[in-house]
Amino acid sequence: MKLLPEAITTAIEALSDLPGIGTRSAERLVFSLLKNEIGLEKKIGNALHDLKKNITECSVCCHFAEENRCPICKNEDRSDLEICVVESPMDVLAMERTHAFRGKYHVLHGVISPLDRVKAENIRIEQLLNRVLQTPPTEIIIALPGTTEAEATSLFLADQLKQIGCTAKVSRLARGIPSGGDLDYLDAGTLSRAMLDRREVS
Numbered sequence: 133m134k135l136l137p138e139a140i141t142t143a144i145e146a147l148s149d150l151p152g153i154g155t156r157s158a159e160r161l162v163f164s165l166l167k168n169e170i171g172l173e174k175k176i177g178n179a180l181h182d183l184k185k186n187i188t189e190c191s192v193c194c195h196f197a198e199e200n201r202c203p204i205c206k207n208e209d210r211s212d213l214e215i216c217v218v219e220s221p222m223d224v225l226a227m228e229r230t231h232a233f234r235g236k237y238h239v240l241h242g243v244i245s246p247l248d249r250v251k252a253e254n255i256r257i258e259q260l261l262n263r264v265l266q267t268p269p270t271e272i273i274i275a276l277p278g279t280t281e282a283e284a285t286s287l288f289l290a291d292q293l294k295q296i297g298c299t300a301k302v303s304r305l306a307r308g309i310p311s312g313g314d315l316d317y318l319d320a321g322t323l324s325r326a327m328l329d330r331r332e333v334s
């Protein structure tokens with residue numbers, strides 16, 4: 133016996149595929165959309181339908197962008213000499229909220245994780261190395277989360293930078309960051325402190 137019409141079940145299943153949304157939350161969302169009278173489901177549907185249409189990756193930092201270069205890379209008030217390497221676009225937003233950094237970013241779109249079959253070539257490491265060769269910075273701040281995979285990725289990155297002859301100072305965020313914690317869960321104060329107290333990778 134089917135408890136719910138097909139369209140509702142399909143919507144619940146689709147939403148529960150999202151990270152952090154279980155079946156119960158998905159049910160709650162779908163039922164509230166069904167009750168909603170101002171056409172929120174259409175608004176959401178349209179927004180999601182067009183989500184990937186005009187989005188590309190910045191040719192410099194790999195952050196999401198609408199043009200060849202993102203607004204941060206285009207901003208001439210920001211220094212090219214400091215590059216802050218982060219795991220995801222969400223971390224750029226978290227770092228920007230701290231106002232503690234006036235350089236530019238590099239978004240890896242992941243960390244190396246053998247268990248999830250993510251290898252170095254699956255994330256934007258090569259783009260970073262090419263970028264560093266083209267426009268050598270004076271400091272590279274590796275701002276990755278405190279997970280084991282991120283740790284391994286940081287070490288790999290520092291080693292790769294050394295191998296291409298990069299002479300920039302390579303530093304890491306201070307460990308005010310809880311291990312296993314994502315940057316975007318940190319409050320701006322903790323994150324900006326971690327940025328200010330960063331230390332060189334030896």
Ligand SMILES: [Zn+2]
Pocket residue numbers: 190191192193194195201202203204205206
């Ligand atoms: Zn950019």
